[in-house]
Amino acid sequence: MDYRYYEQEFQKKYARSPLLVRSPGRINVIGEHTDYNEGFVLPAAVDKEIVLAMARNDTDTIRITALDLGEEVQFEVSQADRVAEPWARYIAGVLLQFQQLSMDIGGFDCAFGGTIPLGAGMSSSAALECGVGLGMATLFDHEIEPMELVKAAQRAENEFVGVKCGIMDQFANVFSRKDHVIRLDCRDLSYHYFPAELDTHTLLLFDTQVKHSLGSSEYNVRRSECEEGVALIVRHFPETQINSLRDCTKEMLDQVSPRMPGKVGDRCTYVIEEIQRVEQACNALQTNELDRLGKLMYETHEGLSKKYEVSCAELDFLVDQTLPMKAVAGARMMGGGFGGCTINLVERSGKEDVVAAVKRSYSEQFDKEPKVYEVNIAEGTGTINAFAS
Numbered sequence: 594m595d596y597r598y599y600e601q602e603f604q605k606k607y608a609r610s611p612l613l614v615r616s617p618g619r620i621n622v623i624g625e626h627t628d629y630n631e632g633f634v635l636p637a638a639v640d641k642e643i644v645l646a647m648a649r650n651d652t653d654t655i656r657i658t659a660l661d662l663g664e665e666v667q668f669e670v671s672q673a674d675r676v677a678e679p680w681a682r683y684i685a686g687v688l689l690q691f692q693q694l695s696m697d698i699g700g701f702d703c704a705f706g707g708t709i710p711l712g713a714g715m716s717s718s719a720a721l722e723c724g725v726g727l728g729m730a731t732l733f734d735h736e737i738e739p740m741e742l743v744k745a746a747q748r749a750e751n752e753f754v755g756v757k758c759g760i761m762d763q764f765a766n767v768f769s770r771k772d773h774v775i776r777l778d779c780r781d782l783s784y785h786y787f788p789a790e791l792d793t794h795t796l797l798l799f800d801t802q803v804k805h806s807l808g809s810s811e812y813n814v815r816r817s818e819c820e821e822g823v824a825l826i827v828r829h830f831p832e833t834q835i836n837s838l839r840d841c842t843k844e845m846l847d848q849v850s851p852r853m854p855g856k857v858g859d860r861c862t863y864v865i866e867e868i869q870r871v872e873q874a875c876n877a878l879q880t881n882e883l884d885r886l887g888k889l890m891y892e893t894h895e896g897l898s899k900k901y902e903v904s905c906a907e908l909d910f911l912v913d914q915t916l917p918m919k920a921v922a923g924a925r926m927m928g929g930g931f932g933g934c935t936i937n938l939v940e941r942s943g944k945e946d947v948v949a950a951v952k953r954s955y956s957e958q959f960d961k962e963p964k965v966y967e968v969n970i971a972e973g974t975g976t977i978n979a980f981a982s
């Protein structure tokens with residue numbers, strides 16, 4: 594990453610030396626749509642990142658330039674709630690959260706850009722939220738605990754952007770460590786780092802290059818379907834302490850699901866099975882059984898596609914293409930769904946052949962090439978230089 598580019602662009606525009614913050618995108622090995630059900634996830638930050646150059650400007654105005662879009666937004670510190678530009682709302686949302694935490698933030702300038710592909714399911718939004726959060730706290734000398742930053746960024750997205758996302762993306766963005774995946778228990782927020790020793794294998798993302806508009810609305814629908822399922826199970830087992838699908842067993846669900854409306858039973862089945870799969874995946878990682886891990890990834894995809902119904906034709910096609918390929922241990926759609934990437938656990942020695950075959954068949958089917966990213970697991974959000982203004 595050429596950090597100097599961002600420093601220079603900032604200097605050209607705002608004529609000062611900036612603080613530099615880098616903020617990565619993330620992958621998730623397994624554990625999809627489990628975070629808001631208090632289950633487990635297994636994410637990691639990767640070496641695709643946003644870089645923010647920021648400096649105080651000693652006024653009450655915030656000026657932000659999105660370098661990759663060539664757009665600038667300006668607003669008063671006291672009027673963050675009026676910001677309308679979609680990308681700037683992630684920033685304004687975090688500012689509003691900081692204000693609610695009584696953190697005094699004044700005017701500043703910011704220029705940012707980076708390499709996280711947009712709409713690919715790699716959480717560029719969480720990267721922007723947490724990166725700007727760390728930048729603001731640093732500029733205005735506020736101590737913020739990493740978990741507090743994670744939660745403020747998540748609330749910004751829930752309350753101001755309007756996506757009722759769970760905590761995984763912001764957590765992975767802040768807590769990641771190079772060459773490790775993190776198993777996060779989304780119920781009590783305890784976490785454990787697992788070395789990702791993928792010597793023989795590598796992680797490839799195939800980007801469908803589509804983002805179906807259903808994305809955020811259906812996400813919120815899935816969330817309420819899960820809540821509806823929990824409410825019905827609670828009614829059936831009044832003596833048991835149940836707060837979420839994490840507290841429900843398959844046996845409990847089997848008793849209640851015939852009376853669940855619409856797709857609610859299927860949604861709950863997927864989530865309960867997926868929470869168990871993360872545990873199995875962690876065991877497989879620990880014993881370096883990558884074929885077993887891969888098999889679990891395929892099972893996750895099947896569940897996301899058939900029971901949770903957040904996949905799409907392009908994602909299903911990409912996963913199906915890899916099924917007969919010996920060099921692919923596992924593949925599945927990643928993130929919220931309805932477009933974006935698949936994540937593939939691929940033998941290094943067969944990597945080129947897999948990429949060539951997938952590109953060829955996808956282009957024949959959909960008339961466009963999938964983008965391919967080989968990702969390495971990276972450190973979470975951090976500052977790059979000492980503040981030099």
Ligand code: GLA
Nearest residue numbers: 625626758759760761928929
């Ligand atoms: C999006 C959300 C996350 C998580 C995933 C699905 O990335 O932001 O909180 O729910 O979808 O696992």
